[in-house]
Amino acid sequence: MDRYLVQRAGFALLGLMALMVVLPILLVIGTIVVQGGGAISWEFLSAMPRDGMKAGGIFPAIVGTLLLTLGTALVAIPIGVGGAVYLAEYARDTWLTRAIRLAIINLAGIPSVVYGLFGLGLFVLFLQFGTSILAGALTLAIMTLPIIISAAEEALRGVPTEFRTVSISLGGTRWQGIRRVVLPQALPGIITGVILGLLRAAGETAPILFTVAAFFLPRLPQSPFDQTMALPYHLYVISTQVPGMPLQIQFGTALVLLILVLSLNVLATSIRSYFRRRRQW
Amino acid sequence: MSLNKPRRRWSEFAIEAGIRVLGFSSIGFVLLIFLFLLREGLPLFFEVPLGNLFSTRWYPTFDLFGILPLTLGSILVTITAIAIAVPLGVASAVFVREVAPGWAREILKPMIEVLAGIPSVVLGFFGMTLLAPFIRETLGVATGLTAFTGALILAYMALPTIISVAEDALDAVPKSYRDAGLAMGATQWQTIWRVVVPAARSGMVMAVMLGMGRAIGETMAVMMVTGNAARMPLTLDSLFRPMRTMTATIAAEMGEVAQGSTHYHALFGIGIILFVLTFIINLAAASTIFKRRRRGGLR
Amino acid sequence: MTQTQSGPKIRIEKVSYAYEGKPALRDVTIDVPAHAISVFFGPAGGGKTTLLRLINRLNDVVEGTHMSGRVLLDGQDIYAPGMDVIQLRRRVGMVFALPLPLPGTIRENVLYGPELAGVRDRTRLEELLSRSLTQAALWDEVKDRLDNPASALSGGQQQRLCIARSLALEPEVLLLDEPTSGLDPISTGKVEESLYELKQNYTIVIVPHSTQQAARVADYAAFFLMGELIEHQPGTEIFTTPRQQRTEDYVTGRFG
Numbered sequence: 001m002d003r004y005l006v007q008r009a010g011f012a013l014l015g016l017m018a019l020m021v022v023l024p025i026l027l028v029i030g031t032i033v034v035q036g037g038g039a040i041s042w043e044f045l046s047a048m049p050r051d052g053m054k055a056g057g058i059f060p061a062i063v064g065t066l067l068l069t070l071g072t073a074l075v076a077i078p079i080g081v082g083g084a085v086y087l088a089e090y091a092r093d094t095w096l097t098r099a100i101r102l103a104i105i106n107l108a109g110i111p112s113v114v115y116g117l118f119g120l121g122l123f124v125l126f127l128q129f130g131t132s133i134l135a136g137a138l139t140l141a142i143m144t145l146p147i148i149i150s151a152a153e154e155a156l157r158g159v160p161t162e163f164r165t166v167s168i169s170l171g172g173t174r175w176q177g178i179r180r181v182v183l184p185q186a187l188p189g190i191i192t193g194v195i196l197g198l199l200r201a202a203g204e205t206a207p208i209l210f211t212v213a214a215f216f217l218p219r220l221p222q223s224p225f226d227q228t229m230a231l232p233y234h235l236y237v238i239s240t241q242v243p244g245m246p247l248q249i250q251f252g253t254a255l256v257l258l259i260l261v262l263s264l265n266v267l268a269t270s271i272r273s274y275f276r277r278r279r280q281w
Numbered sequence: 282m283s284l285n286k287p288r289r290r291w292s293e294f295a296i297e298a299g300i301r302v303l304g305f306s307s308i309g310f311v312l313l314i315f316l317f318l319l320r321e322g323l324p325l326f327f328e329v330p331l332g333n334l335f336s337t338r339w340y341p342t343f344d345l346f347g348i349l350p351l352t353l354g355s356i357l358v359t360i361t362a363i364a365i366a367v368p369l370g371v372a373s374a375v376f377v378r379e380v381a382p383g384w385a386r387e388i389l390k391p392m393i394e395v396l397a398g399i400p401s402v403v404l405g406f407f408g409m410t411l412l413a414p415f416i417r418e419t420l421g422v423a424t425g426l427t428a429f430t431g432a433l434i435l436a437y438m439a440l441p442t443i444i445s446v447a448e449d450a451l452d453a454v455p456k457s458y459r460d461a462g463l464a465m466g467a468t469q470w471q472t473i474w475r476v477v478v479p480a481a482r483s484g485m486v487m488a489v490m491l492g493m494g495r496a497i498g499e500t501m502a503v504m505m506v507t508g509n510a511a512r513m514p515l516t517l518d519s520l521f522r523p524m525r526t527m528t529a530t531i532a533a534e535m536g537e538v539a540q541g542s543t544h545y546h547a548l549f550g551i552g553i554i555l556f557v558l559t560f561i562i563n564l565a566a567a568s569t570i571f572k573r574r575r576r577g578g579l580r
Numbered sequence: 581m582t583q584t585q586s587g588p589k590i591r592i593e594k595v596s597y598a599y600e601g602k603p604a605l606r607d608v609t610i611d612v613p614a615h616a617i618s619v620f621f622g623p624a625g626g627g628k629t630t631l632l633r634l635i636n637r638l639n640d641v642v643e644g645t646h647m648s649g650r651v652l653l654d655g656q657d658i659y660a661p662g663m664d665v666i667q668l669r670r671r672v673g674m675v676f677a678l679p680l681p682l683p684g685t686i687r688e689n690v691l692y693g694p695e696l697a698g699v700r701d702r703t704r705l706e707e708l709l710s711r712s713l714t715q716a717a718l719w720d721e722v723k724d725r726l727d728n729p730a731s732a733l734s735g736g737q738q739q740r741l742c743i744a745r746s747l748a749l750e751p752e753v754l755l756l757d758e759p760t761s762g763l764d765p766i767s768t769g770k771v772e773e774s775l776y777e778l779k780q781n782y783t784i785v786i787v788p789h790s791t792q793q794a795a796r797v798a799d800y801a802a803f804f805l806m807g808e809l810i811e812h813q814p815g816t817e818i819f820t821t822p823r824q825q826r827t828e829d830y831v832t833g834r835f836g
Contacts, residue, residue: 003468003471004468006468006470007468010470014372014373014380015376015381015385017368017369017372017376018373018376018377018385018389020369021369021373021389021392021393021396021440021444022388022392024437025392025395025396025399025437028399028403028404028407029399031407032407079303079306082299082300082303082304083304083306085300086300086301086304086305087304090297090300090304091304092643096305100304100305100308101567102567103307103308103310103311104307105563106559106560106564107307107310107311108563109494109495109559109560109562109563110314110498111498111555111556111559112401112501113498113528113532113552113555114314114318114498114531114556114559116531116532117317117318117535117548117549118313118552120535121317121318121320121321121549122313122317125540126317142310142314146307162676162678162680163682163683164641165641165676165680166680167682168638168641168669169636169638169669169674169676169746170670170746170749171666171667171669171670171696171697172696173290173293173666173696174641175293175296175297176293176696180692181682181683184683185683200398202400203398203399203401203403204400205400205401205500206401206500206501206528206532209535210535210536232401232501233402235406236402236405236501236505239405239406239410239505240409250410254406257400258399258400258403261398265394265395265398
């Protein structure tokens with residue numbers, strides 16, 4: 001029957017298109033690993049940049065990105081998880097709840113560079129934090145919120161309703177049930193969501209362009225009000241703004257950023273699958 | 282049981298009030314963002330005549346603030362990216378959900394998550410150093426930094442969104458639909474395209490819209506690979522020439538403007554346009570979600 | 581708790597209840613005597629479970645409901661403003677149709693309620709643990725593995741664990757909603773045996789999962805049909821000599 005021939009050809013075509021999605025990913029990662037691998041050395045990771053960044057290491061950029069991510073986590077985790085608890089456990093289906101959901105969807109859709117503008121307007125200028133880690137971390141935190149809220153809410157909703165009912169029937173208040181039963185059960189899912197949100201923050205450039213990033217700053221920041229270098233911005237700078245930059249350093253920087261982000265990615269997905277398998281319900 | 286009334290009721294009250302505030306905070310942030318964009322961007326409309334704003338030349342040094350080339354640039358790049366990403370994304374989603382053997386799914390899903398995790402600047406860097414030269418040589422154009430190069434990178438950045446939303450949509454189609462299709466003597470291939478995909482239509486539309494929102498707002502990669510020439514894309518070959526988007530304009534120029542200058546206000550003005558544009562796209566996408574929720578009687 | 585022994589333990593007074601406009605209970609009045617097993621039985625959708633959940637105000641968390649009438653516990657209206665609902669739920673325990681152990685160990689499950697109630701004393705907690713597990717006829721089976729996950733127990737053991745968990749709060753009333761519906765006959769027998777023991781000290785209301793079970797355990801039996809209380813009698817009379825035709829039809833298996 002020729003329609004089965006059509007089916008076979010169709011499936012092959014679908015497979016081919018899926019391959020076209022996957023191959024470029026492998027190509028990007030493969031190229032960066034191959035070309036950048038040679039640049040990675042202890043000095044590259046732990047030294048200050050020298051010679052107008054054409055030699056030395058990228059240590060301050062790594063530290064800056066870690067600090068920014070940490071700051072983002074400190075702000076975004078409590079707000080995001082709290083917001084998710086509200087939506088999953090307390091919110092009723094009212095117009096206000098719908099407005100919150102709409103707001104979250106929109107936060108998720110706002111372009112990263114617009115977050116940058118917002119951070120510049122509110123934190124850097126209006127609140128006079130200046131271009132600083134504080135301003136950048138706050139900007140990144142708000143950008144990260146929708147990711148954390150959505151993931152945490154999904155994790156909370158995954159916990160069977162019966163646990164809440166049982167807790168209440170045993171004389172627990174609603175909050176006691178949440179804290180002692182629901183949150184611990186949802187924790188792996190929440191952690192996964194938080195990591196996915198943070199890795200997004202760690203890799204973003206546009207929101208920190210005008211809020212924190214220092215073009216070249218060969219020392220470590222001393223306070224949250226200091227500027228800092230950051231890996232993604234550093235990669236942007238050395239690949240577009242500095243003529244004569246050795247290609248190997250560029251690829252090396254890209255590789256370090258890629259490793260940082262992808263290892264967080266792997267961490268998040270392994271936590272998720274590990275606990276999915278272990279779950280009792 | 283001898284029970285003293287727990288003293289913790291008050292602290293609980295405080296915690297629950299706090300959670301409530303955090304729940305509402307998202308609305309606050311959206312309003313705050315809009316407010317500050319307006320605050321810094323609105324003066325533009327008093328400083329620059331509308332005729333200038335809607336002209337075809339963006340040349341801030343000479344007080345020319347025509348946003349048309351930037352807007353058209355964004356639209357061209359976004360539409361091209363979507364035109365590339367949608368067939369690939371829908372095909373991949375159908376492949377993963379309906380056709381692929383287990384092992385292929387085990388490879389594809391994590392790969393797509395990896396793609397979603399690659400920072401924009403890394404893709405931009407890859408596009409600049411490898412993709413652009415490749416495009417210049419294959420197409421024989423003057424420079425590889427073109428709208429097409431940007432669209433290609435953008436397409437891949439939009440793919441994870443499109444694939445995952447489309448997959449969810451396919452997932453939501455009841456198994457009975459598939460059984461019914463097969464029972465009527467259709468092949469699996471026919472069932473997929475005549476029954477399953479049409480049934481997942483609204484989700485597919487949402488996938489396209491969210492992918493579009495993602496593409497139009499993308500900044501770094503686009504800025505690094507499109508060549509950043511603010512020209513009107515009116516000729517047929519525009520796709521293979523340098524181009525500039527709204528996002529790239531903000532990112533590239535904000536560092537050099539004097540705070541409070543007209544140029545500064547203009548960049549925030551572009552921010553307002555982007556905000557409103559993505560707001561509308563996401564509103565449209567969200568309305569399909571809410572419609573589906575209500576029909577499904579969730580909660 | 582001091583109380584007057586004269587009245588019934590629980591008095592349901594002209595209770596009507598509707599969920600999203602659909603009536604679930606119509607004008608139900610019934611007395612539940614102390615230290616006895618009362619059985620609410622009848623076909624599904626008759627309002628038995630709803631009534632049970634009203635007695636410890638578990639339906640408070642459900643949206644879109646409307647209730648009228650009064651529910652009195654020791655003569656006190658539990659729906660009166662100012663009623664401490666948390667305290668009420670500690671006095672009135674609930675066991676659900678499916679065994680629902682909380683995630684965690686056997687010990688954590690049993691002591692969940694007391695710990696929420698603020699009991700911190702170690703010896704007191706140990707005492708509650710062993711006593712309630714003994715009362716639920718589970719102690720001998722689990723005393724050597726109290727720190728194992730509760731989910732590792734069999735279905736019947738899990739359900740007795742849930743009974744023990746309610747008993748650990750030392751309630752006055754124990755409500756059981758088809759507590760043996762998922763269990764095999766042997767486990768069912770064990771649960772029923774533990775109920776006979778428990779009625780010395782507790783007021784028990786049970787929605788049985790079959791008419792046979794109703795006849796086995798009832799000291800008092802009430803027949804519910806479509807939200808109405810049809811008939812309420814002491815002992816097993818209702819199963820042998822029902823006064824109402826509708827009860828007889830159900831008991832003799834003509835419908836349901």
